Amino acid sequence: xxxxxxxxxxxxxxxxxxxxxxxxxxxxxxxxxxxxxxxxxxxxxxxxxxxxxxxxxxxxxxxxxxxxxxxxxxxxxxxxxxxxxxxxxxxxxxxxxxxxxxxxxxxxx
Amino acid sequence: xxxxxxxxxxxxxxxxxxxxxxxxxxxxxxxxxxxxxxxxxxxxxxxxxxxxxxxxxxxxxxxxxxxxxxxxxxxxxxxxxxxxxxxxxxxxxxxxxxxxxxxxxxxxxxxxxxxxxxxxxxxxxxxxxxxxxxxxxxxxxxxxxxxxxxxxxxxxxxxxxxxxxxxxxxxxxxxxxxxxxxxxxxxxxxxxxxxxxxxxxxxxxxxxxxxxxxxxxxxxxxxxxxxxxxxxxxxxxxx
Numbered sequence: 001x002x003x004x005x006x007x008x009x010x011x012x013x014x015x016x017x018x019x020x021x022x023x024x025x026x027x028x029x030x031x032x033x034x035x036x037x038x039x040x041x042x043x044x045x046x047x048x049x050x051x052x053x054x055x056x057x058x059x060x061x062x063x064x065x066x067x068x069x070x071x072x073x074x075x076x077x078x079x080x081x082x083x084x085x086x087x088x089x090x091x092x093x094x095x096x097x098x099x100x101x102x103x104x105x106x107x108x109x
Numbered sequence: 110x111x112x113x114x115x116x117x118x119x120x121x122x123x124x125x126x127x128x129x130x131x132x133x134x135x136x137x138x139x140x141x142x143x144x145x146x147x148x149x150x151x152x153x154x155x156x157x158x159x160x161x162x163x164x165x166x167x168x169x170x171x172x173x174x175x176x177x178x179x180x181x182x183x184x185x186x187x188x189x190x191x192x193x194x195x196x197x198x199x200x201x202x203x204x205x206x207x208x209x210x211x212x213x214x215x216x217x218x219x220x221x222x223x224x225x226x227x228x229x230x231x232x233x234x235x236x237x238x239x240x241x242x243x244x245x246x247x248x249x250x251x252x253x254x255x256x257x258x259x260x261x262x263x264x265x266x267x268x269x270x271x272x273x274x275x276x277x278x279x280x281x282x283x284x285x286x287x288x289x290x291x292x293x294x295x296x297x298x299x300x301x302x303x304x305x306x307x308x309x310x311x312x313x314x315x316x317x318x319x320x321x322x323x324x325x326x327x328x329x330x331x332x333x334x335x336x337x338x339x340x341x342x343x344x345x346x347x348x
Contacts, residue, residue, distance in 0.1 A: 015305050016316060019298040020323065027291040034287055050247035054286045058242065065294055087319050094291065094326060101287040103280050 014076030017086040022072055024093025026065025031100025033057045038106040177248045181347045184245045185338050188237035193335060195230030196296070196328040199223065203311070203321045212308040220311050224303035227324075231296040234331070238289045248347045249282070264345035274344050281337035292330040295323045 036042040037057060044056030099105050174182075206219045253263040260267040268277045299320050303310050310320055 011306060011309070013316065016302045016319070019301045020319060023291075023294045023298040023323070026294045030287055030290060048243055048247075050250075051243055052246075052250060054242060054246065058287065058290045061290065062294075083315055083319070091322070094295065094323075097291055098288065098330070101284065101291070103283040 012078060012080045013083055014079040014081050015073060017081045017083060018069060018072035018076045020090040021086050021093075022065055022069030024090035024097070025068040026061055027097025028093035028100075029064040029068075029097070030058065030061035031097035033061055034101050035106050035109055039109050175348050177245075178346065178348045180240065180244045180248070181342065184237055184240040185335070185342070188233050188240060189331065189335055189338070192230050192233040192237055192296075193328070193331050195226055195233060196324060196331060199227050199230060199299075200321065200324045200328055202226070203317060203324060207311045207314075207317045209312065209314070212312050216311060217308050220303070220308040224300070224307060224310065227296065227303050228300045231293065231300040234289070234293045234296050234327075238293045241285070241289065245347055246286070249341075262348065264341070264347055267345040268341070277337075277341050277344055281341050285334045285337050285341075288330055289334050292327045292334075295327040295330075299323050299327075 033042070033044060034057060037044065037053065043053060044060045046053050047055040047059055202219075202223050206216075206223065208216055212220070248264075250265045251263050253260060253266045257263075260270055265278055265282070268274045268282075302316065302320060306313070306316060309316055311317060
């Protein structure tokens with residue numbers, strides 16, 4: 001692959017796709033955790049009592065995001081992956097995550 | 110619709126009992142500067158007299174801020190506002206500075222500036238999210254003691270005490286608890302891609318499009334929660 005900058009090596013798209021998909025996974029995880037909390041199926045413990053359960057929910061989602069990112073990055077960093085599919089999955093995760101964290105939606109459950 | 114009466118510091122009706130029992134005298138600038146911060150962090154409170162006659166003169170006390178209100182301003186205006194501006198600039202730059210073909214020195218420099226802008230934006234966003242979750246939110250959700258008449262220092266209870274403003278908690282604050290974390294994740298992903306791919310962020314059409322979409326989503330989310338924050342703070346400021 002040709003160089004793309006004067007001081008820059010060309011890279012595959014795997015690392016970028018890993019970052020994008022991990023963001024989708026993190027967003028979706030947060031949405032699912034919120035739904036589980038609101039339905040009473042799972043309540044993440046509060047890490048900081050004055051702030052309440054939101055600290056546990058968001059920290060858990062952030063941990064899933066970071067771990068997912070690390071795993072994906074390790075697997076894809078030197079690979080060229082199908083960008084359209086991965087990005088579509090990322091947007092799906094982000095969209096679901098946003099929707100699931102909105103009260104009018106989780107009040108339906 | 111009648112809202113619960115809440116105290117408003119800083120406004121005093123002439124002829125009534127002073128808001129502060131002991132007035133602070135400032136004999137010289139040296140002493141004034143020494144105690145300036147302390148006085149800024151003390152805000153006198155008194156019940157709002159809604160029965161006062163029209164035309165009664167008012168005087169303003171010293172402009173005072175509590176520590177909680179300073180944190181709220183830092184969270185919303187400095188960090189959140191800075192992130193919002195950074196996202197707007199990044200969104201514009203991703204489209205305006207993209208190029209096709211082989212990049213030159215100018216493109217490399219532009220990509221470098223844009224990357225550090227997005228990195229700074231992500232840092233501001235995370236700072237705002239963490240300050241909001243761990244500093245401002247506990248002050249907002251503080252539970253008032255039983256039987257207290259003044260709900261001013263308890264924004265959540267104040268909002269929920271009136272049916273017309275209850276949605277500011279049940280929708281606005283509930284959304285604000287979680288949505289900003291998603292925005293911070295998106296900004297971090299784009300910042301990482303900028304650091305790793307540098308000029309390719311502007312030169313690779315597909316990567317540029319993806320980054321633009323994510324920054325646009327991030328901008329929309331931050332704008333949304335910022336608007337909700339303004340509405341909540343308008344009705345029940347954390348003071």
